[in-house]
Amino acid sequence: MLKLSIMAVELKRDNVRCELAKGDDLGHTRCALCGIRPYSFCRCLNEDELKVFSKISSERMFSDKQNIFLQQEKSKNLYNITEGNIKIYQLLTDGRLQIIGFLYPGDFFGSYRQGKYNYSAQAIGNVKVCVFNETTLNKHLEKNPKLSRELLNITANELTLAQDRIRVLGKLTATERMANFILNISDQRARIKWQDNPVSLPMNRQDIADYLGLTIATVSREITRLKTSNIIKVLSASQIYINDRTKLSLLCT
Amino acid sequence: MLKLSIMAVELKRDNVRCELAKGDDLGHTRCALCGIRPYSFCRCLNEDELKVFSKISSERMFSDKQNIFLQQEKSKNLYNITEGNIKIYQLLTDGRLQIIGFLYPGDFFGSYRQGKYNYSAQAIGNVKVCVFNETTLNKHLEKNPKLSRELLNITANELTLAQDRIRVLGKLTATERMANFILNISDQRARIKWQDNPVSLPMNRQDIADYLGLTIATVSREITRLKTSNIIKVLSASQIYINDRTKLSLLCT
DNA sequence: CGGGCTATTGACGCCTGTCAACTACGGTGG
């Protein structure tokens, strides 16, 4: 029953895509057909600019657990997710792994420092991305102040998200982290007009643990705790229904 | 003895400032006299642009524990530190405090989301800052792609620093965090050509604890541990001499 | 020399990690 309603939402997305495409010169530009554009940094472009943009970018697919790039690799490309989810992570020398963030459709990534990626990026499930050559995009930015302004905005926004995460990892307890995580992911889905309750978690427990600075056992226990206190319902391992959003918010402090 | 050598370095900074000023039309522009400019986002400006820049910015002083702005406050200004140190932090509803970052001379701050500051900023000791009106600076950015590119670069750089901190808070042990902290602060000082060994810590133990997601007791214990294993010497509470940088690096994993 | 603040150190407890057993689920083959 619930699963059906989720499917309906995913289908609705495809409809949106078709509607966007209708008014355009079909087939000439990939970008014009892109359903995620309203939520992506390229939303600031007009129709003409969009055609140019389609040419300087290309599409690539990745499947589950495939790496888009690795940390310390020389950075050549920047990416924009059009479908699917990605995790970005850093590895310690002894094998410990910290997930820096989960990225969703519309997210731009590949930020770099001294020409090297600062993290590895790996597909969670099937993923479709737009690929931009770094130098090409940079040249484009010089000519298009609107675009570079947009890029500054989303980078600043990512920075505030990272800073919020610093607070979470520095001060919150396991319960608080878990509550905060579920709310965040629900909000994230709402932002791109996807069903935000129940929430479907694309990542597994290990990923959640590595993201929250916890272990898989603790994550599991905390989910059980939220479940037994009737704040959430666990429809399946990856389907969480939020019973009481208020209580969940209070847990985030 | 060691204190003297530190003073020498501070004096040397003043000399640099004088040298920079020599070739300029003295007194007409504040920016031309600014010693921290080579390490600040305004370094990309030429002499003429600098004169304009002096006019659209103003100088302000803050003393120890004074707040420059508070989280959730409507953001009007952006700041650039010219002297002293600042902590940016977030407060939880129950009073817990997480220091997001320490900022040093040359650092630009005031990033915001939805028109509100995402953190509070407070002076550590005496501080001098450049103040920019947000809208004025934005207008300036439109006309000056070099400047907005520079701003994008430093924002992207801050983002990578924030991401590194996510790894530290998510995965490192207390010892590792402490080692990482001391090295970072030493590197930071080296970057702006200040004495990087011994390191003088402008912040107190409580600040370090709130920064590293630990308690004051643990910070103190970890410092003692590094001291007894001869990796550092504690000249005074705020003066740390690094005996063995290699061992310290190894502790950061 | 004494007051007040900051830092250090000790005793103890709890939260979360570790390790391992158990359970649930999805896919595959008979």
Place this chain on the structure above:
DNA sequence: CCACCGTAGTTGACAGGCGTCAATAGCCCG
């Protein structure tokens, strides 16, 4: 359609790292 297997998730027992609370030590300044 069911039995089987492998993977992912849950749960339990236990341990240890770090927090908590408090006493002590060190330092600055009057």
